[in-house]
Amino acid sequence: MSARRQTKSADQQVSRSEPQASKGHRVSGAERSVGPREDVRWGGLHVLADDDPRWPHDPVDQARAACAGGAAVVQLRAKLATDRAALAWGEAIRAATQRTGALFCVNDRIDLALACGADAVHLGQTDVPPERIPPEWRARIAIGRSTHTPEEVARACNEAVDYLAFGPVFETGSKLSAWSARGVAALADAVRRAAPRPVVAIGGIDASRVASVHAAGAAGFAVISAVAGAASPEAAVRELARAWVAPRAVSALGFACWMAVAWAISENRRAVPWATVAWGVALQLGLGLLLLKTPFGRGFFALMTGLVDALLACTNAGTRFVFGALFDTGFSFAVNVLPTIVFMSSLFAVLYHVGFLQILVRALSVVFARTMRISGAESLSAIANIFLGMVESALVVRPYLERLTRSEMFLLMTLGMATVAGSVMLAYVGMLGGGDYAGHLATASLVSAPAGVLMAKLMVPEREVAATAAGHVVDVPDGATNLIDAAAQGAIAGLRLAGYVGALLVAFVALIALANHVLAWFGGAIGIPDLTFQRLLGAAMAPAAWLLGVPWADASAVGSLIGEKTVLNEFLAYQDLGRQIAQASLAPRSAVIASYALCGFANFGSLAIMIGGIGGLAPERRGEVAELGLRSIVSGTLASFSTACVAGMLL
Template sequence: MLQLQSALGLVMLVFLAWGFSENRRRLAWREVAGGIVLQVALAFILLKMPGARLVFAWLNQAVQALSAATEAGTGFVFGYLGGGDPPFQVRPGASTYILAFRGLPLVLVMSALSALLYHWGIIPRVVRALAWMLKRATGISGVEALGTAANIFVGMVEAPVLVRPYLERVSRSELFTIMAAGMATIAGTVMVLYASILEPVIPGVMGHLLVASIISAPAAVTVSKLMVPPVEEGVEGSLALEREARSAMDAVTQGTLAGLSLLLNIIAMLIVFVALVHLANMILGWVPSWGGEPWTVQRLLGLIMAPVTWLMGVPWSEAHTAGSLMGVKTILNEFLAYLQMAALPADALSPRSRLILTYALCGFANMGSLGIMIGGLGAMAPARRPEIVELGVRSIVAGTLATCMTGAVIGLLV
């Protein structure tokens, strides 16, 4: 019954995306149907193929190795704050784990490693293969296929850089597809960080996060073509990717500096967002309670997003808790949502619901990301800045619907 619920939810989410369309009379059948078929097919192949569990186990071991390597560096620089041996006896039940000094520096290592893999041509080959697959399955242009596929591995600003020469000339529909893909996926630099947080509660989580980012790309194509259907011919472009670093050491240096900026951004946003939520909860505390429970931001978001999580296949008894996490992800960011999910009691969500939410939360669709996207894309295509701003909020809706479709597809298969 839960799988039928997910199937119904997938259909309803597609119709919901069509309901947000700029032109409901025009429907890009090829792109929409191809995106849905490709998403379901990729999910089935990646999750059900022989050896999938073994691959997931290897990926988790890689995460553990990267975490251990990062801790060696943080322990050397920050001492016991970064994971080194404490110069005192730790009391039972206490912990010396400090997120800013032990967990978040993983972003630095992943950023440098990603830049190195890009310089060696490994990431470009994978991106080109995925772009070719998207183009063949959905019929989208080479420019939007490349921009969409790149979002699987890099951020929402870095991915459009790969198609920067075409941004001034792409159609409105192509531009929106690239924006929606940025909102529906996450970058590899934070993927490993999220995996390190969720690993204790979700076995093989690194593999699941990677699959989530891959299959959300065709979902973004589906939703974007429903919301902003094409009305003109797309711009064709080369699928070649250029390397900017001059050497491996230059790549590591550039990746580290980019990771430092990202690390500081994450720390600042976490401090501000947690403070704002706490402040909002203090204000809501003056509102009379309902049902014997006080009003909080999490409770409000849970009520709003509960029907959406039910559509993905989460039982109604768990929908409020799941909806709260989806709300935190949309209003604040996915990092806070993953932190809260990892801290939930074991009986708050079933393993199936946790897995569905792992996929549904795996996207950058939130208000903070919107500012980053508008700033980055606006600088690359100044003449299109008003249009980018106009499509900004719609891209959050598109990214959220795409990841919800991904959650529904996983509900179909588990």
């Protein structure tokens, strides 16, 4: 008789009325300690191996099919079996998951999970609360928690859990049918509330619905009937797994397309340094994996979030002192954003004066020079652009500006367009609502450095001998007399930048309003209602947004943001993105990808600054800088796009 068919007698049943954590083990078996939970990822496809007798396959067969098909997590759901049968199933499933590297989870029963050596236990709302699990058990096993409402999500975020499951997202025939379908919008809200904890979607999910769950920002999704009820469970798992990676595949396609575009418009395709290109790809993907997929990355995100919160609090203290009651009357760009630029500019000037930035830039530039095989001036400017603006980064290699080769000059310009200054990044994070966006924008700036080098060398390969080819770097004297002078000079420079940004926004927003009035009149005359500047940009850039990995439903909105950033500036685009995030009109994944794509200075206003700034530092090269200007906007945009694709491949 199949173990699944065994019925439980009264003395075999494990009581559900009392938490198992308070009773000790009820079943015996080999126990093992799993690795640190921070090394465990809960994304991807979760297959619940269920013992419901209506399924044609028992839990072990379901689990083996799940492992063979590529499931990330297999969860044993033994509701009807005896303890002996459940333990036998658990040990067999543990062996199957160990062979493929999948994670093994047990539903409801922590005693069974520990006895089987499972990686995790998944607890429902009526199971033992996580805080009642003894610490010695908690140290050996990860914990998931089922949630169905925003209130349950909020409570779970205050519990010691490693991931949350939310649902039912769609109508389902399982026990979750006691709850009405929550919908994709509720899932997206749960993802936002639970951050940074991963959320796994559950309930009524099949291959046709995976894309919408992925777009909502879920780290993974769980299925029961889609696999257990299939004629071929392994084939069903493979179909679901393919559907889950499909959005990432689009991002990978986009990554290749942007490189192909850069190569197609290259000045000399035969001279492309493919070793440098290969290192650029490797560094982009390596940095992306490190910062988005590892415990180090989660620590980095937590550090950046805390740092941004602290810096914004400091900025607010200064702003409130100057503006008084105006600060508390509601959001105002002039009061809530522009002072951030002044403060950060002053802070970076202080860090430069004490030598901190120079040490950091010089150390990282050595890594770039040796891996990507670029000149000392190029590697120094590449790293400097992560922290400084385009003109400040040019100052780092000022003694060599007149002697830079054409390829080096173009790389310097591309990096200026592909990254943003640290002094304005804090303002962008504030406009997006803070949280994980601090880590995302910092990641974007880091990954865009090798991306900028890659695109620059594809479009304008080196054909001369660089003056700093041996890796020589430059010491640039600091013009400040002391720390106070550095802070004052930085604040004044920040004030100039804030004034420039404010003036441009006043002009551009007014011009857009004028354009929309004209377009509305024209659209009414030709029978196209609601014709706007943003709508035109969205239609033009929607294919590009889709290639970043944005679902087509959001492609027009994200394309409009990209168009605004390129034609106008990134401040306006980030402000609009922040509004859409607040209104939840964009799927979380789309919003994150958009934040990467916008993280660069590649626009026509920046080109004017670059020509004036670099042309002023090296007057003899002004004509060449102007000649390369439009190409640098293209290369900077392509670099930002490739960085967004890296995020799309990994998120």
